[in-house]
Amino acid sequence: xxxxxxxxxxxxxxxxxxxxxxxxxxxxxxxxxxxxxxxxxxxxxxxxxxxxxxxxxxxxxxxxxxxxxxxxxxxxxxxxxxxxxxxxxxxxxxxxxxxxxxxxxxxxxxxxxxxxxxxxxxxxxxxxxxxxxxxxxxxxx
Numbered sequence: 572x573x574x575x576x577x578x579x580x581x582x583x584x585x586x587x588x589x590x591x592x593x594x595x596x597x598x599x600x601x602x603x604x605x606x607x608x609x610x611x612x613x614x615x616x617x618x619x620x621x622x623x624x625x626x627x628x629x630x631x632x633x634x635x636x637x638x639x640x641x642x643x644x645x646x647x648x649x650x651x652x653x654x655x656x657x658x659x660x661x662x663x664x665x666x667x668x669x670x671x672x673x674x675x676x677x678x679x680x681x682x683x684x685x686x687x688x689x690x691x692x693x694x695x696x697x698x699x700x701x702x703x704x705x706x707x708x709x710x711x712x
Contacts, residue, residue, distance in 0.1 A: 589597075605627050613620030652668075654661050 609620060609624050612623040
């Protein structure tokens with residue numbers, strides 16, 4: 572059975588994706604309209620301007636809201652990436668990600684050791700300088 576073109580979409584239908592260009596144009600248009608509305612309301616009758624500004628601020632500012640149905644579903648944390656459909660590429664990508672994570676852990680441990688060595692050097696220099704300042708110079712006899 573085919574739905575007529577004028578029928579409302581069913582609840583289980585996937586929401587339409589809006590292109591970025593249309594979203595940017597929508598934000599710019601709504602922002603410009605909101606600013607013009609506030610300015611005109613202030614110019615005509617200042618309490619109306621305050622009311623319009625409060626209404627716009629209360630609803631979330633000059634950016635239009637996205638409906639919850641259009642927000643992308645969060646990815647599951649265990650699925651770091653979605654499969655590409657090519658098993659050999661997916662295996663290669665998994666190996667490379669594991670290798671990069673291992674290298675990152677090694678580099679972070681190297682940085683930790685480097686910071687500790689620098690801190691030790693600075694602390695030893697501080698102690699030597701302090702000892703020189705506290706010890707009075709020996710008088711020649």
